[in-house]
Amino acid sequence: MDTRPTILVFDSGLGGLTVFREVVKARPDAAYIYVADDAFFPYGSHSEQDLVGRIVPLFGDLFATYAPDLVVIACNTASTLVLPRARFATPFVGTVPAIKPACGASKTKLVSVLGTQATVQREYTRALIRDFAQGCAVTLVGSARLAALAEAALRGEAIGDDAVLREIAPCFTAHDGRRTDAVVLACTHYPLLLEPPMRLAPWPVSWIDPAPAIARRVINLIGPPPAGATPVPARAIFASGEVISAALAAALARFGIERAALRAAG
Numbered sequence: 001m002d003t004r005p006t007i008l009v010f011d012s013g014l015g016g017l018t019v020f021r022e023v024v025k026a027r028p029d030a031a032y033i034y035v036a037d038d039a040f041f042p043y044g045s046h047s048e049q050d051l052v053g054r055i056v057p058l059f060g061d062l063f064a065t066y067a068p069d070l071v072v073i074a075c076n077t078a079s080t081l082v083l084p085r086a087r088f089a090t091p092f093v094g095t096v097p098a099i100k101p102a103c104g105a106s107k108t109k110l111v112s113v114l115g116t117q118a119t120v121q122r123e124y125t126r127a128l129i130r131d132f133a134q135g136c137a138v139t140l141v142g143s144a145r146l147a148a149l150a151e152a153a154l155r156g157e158a159i160g161d162d163a164v165l166r167e168i169a170p171c172f173t174a175h176d177g178r179r180t181d182a183v184v185l186a187c188t189h190y191p192l193l194l195e196p197p198m199r200l201a202p203w204p205v206s207w208i209d210p211a212p213a214i215a216r217r218v219i220n221l222i223g224p225p226p227a228g229a230t231p232v233p234a235r236a237i238f239a240s241g242e243v244i245s246a247a248l249a250a251a252l253a254r255f256g257i258e259r260a261a262l263r264a265a266g
Helices: 017-026 048-066 076-085 099-105 117-121 123-132 146-154 161-171 195-200 211-222 246-254
Strands: 006-011 031-036 070-073 110-116 137-143 182-185 206-208 234-238 257-262
Touching: 006 017, 006 048, 017 031, 017 070, 017 211, 048 076, 070 076, 070 211, 076 110, 076 117, 099 110, 099 123, 099 182, 099 206, 110 117, 110 123, 110 161, 117 123, 117 137, 123 137, 137 161, 146 161, 161 195, 246 257
Parallel strands: 006 031, 006 070, 031 234, 110 137, 110 182, 182 206, 234 257
Antiparallel strands: none
């Protein structure tokens, strides 16, 4: 009897693939379902009321269809809306900006949080700063376009350096001879597009990705993989019903996702 766990990874689009990648490294034996609610992407353009009305019933449908053993919400916005309302016995792992580790490791005490406009405006982000800034001056940078640019890049579209630089430039601040030395990636889409920011940055910084910590939390909840366990191909569910391009199919294959369905989560 196959006792491998079923892990559902949920995001508004493709950004959750960065979390999915790390979780798969931790539990390569699990059966994975990646759900992209791309019909509602980007979440930052919707009101909280509309998002709750969309996401909470959607999770009810997903549980009824797939009965996952664990759910990873690879999206800051969805985590803050779904986790307080989750009424399932199944464990959930959410995503929050990695402000605490970034501020704890900062030497200059100048840290920036790069997120969507919705994320940097939410009270939970400001609460994390109040609780965990550890004496750091934290700059909140709301990007209007970086998540969409990351999605476009993964779909094989050309992305200009100028467009990326405009989104990240406010992260870099200087004060009294000190410069920003850590940037919290407060959107899981951003690691998909990390090479241009690293190359275009005016000086080196640590780019703090929450994905490794999420993978460690998964292991804490369901344990490490058993000896001799073998991986199985993951599948992806896209809510929009749009045709998956050859470039996107190739990108999904690089993440280990070989099967994709349309409208199954809509």
